[in-house]
Amino acid sequence: MHKCIFYENLLEKFKKIVEENELLNEQISVKGRTLNTQEAIGNPVRKDYPIIKGKEKLMQAEFRGERGQAFTDMPGEFTGTIEEIINRPIQTNFDRAVFISTLNAVCKYLNIADRSIHCKDEEPEECAKKLVEHIEEKYGLPKIALIGLQPAMLQRLSENFHVRVVDLDKEKIGEEKFGVKIENAEEKTEDVLNWCELIVATGSTCANDTITKFLTEKPVIFFGTTISGSAALMNLNRFCPCSK
Known part of the structure; x- marks a missing residue:
């Protein structure tokens, strides 16, 4: 799917549910703010998660007591109505994070999506x-492309499957973790996707404009809170059992 078509469809679906619930024209304020590490992920023993290393931040929109989140490399703050956010041009990753976090909060409020808050x-x-249990039960022993380094997942997956991992973080590329070399997402994604039998992709791909690369004929599992609303509206396969 062409990425413009994906986001156009997502925006139209979101606009429709907002209109149906008479939320579009109301002056409802949606506030986005960047969570600190403690708020976002608590205090895990493992300290190599991207959010702890400072490469990505978790933006959070709050709407009528519900919260929606989006990982982004361009954090910031925004306050406005839902209508303003829907009509706001999406030109940067910050714009996209504002839209995605807002969508997640509203979908959670309307009970369209669930588990929108990051686990800790x-x-x-x-x-x-x-x-690992989910993949073994549903897919057997596939060759897995892990899109976005999530260290706990890479460790467990590498212990049970053949795995290749790609990431955009230049400081990680070329490193070896748990016996798996971290490959350059900009150069190796196509090769890794051709090689794999199952894609396990971070939901942050819907906030950094890369998601459509992974909407192929091959099965894909998206993980994380960033994709909660998009997965519900676009019928995408999501795995996020420990979020709230």
């Missing part, structure tokens, strides 16, 4: 264990 402390480790 040792829950990412539990999530990784459950992911």
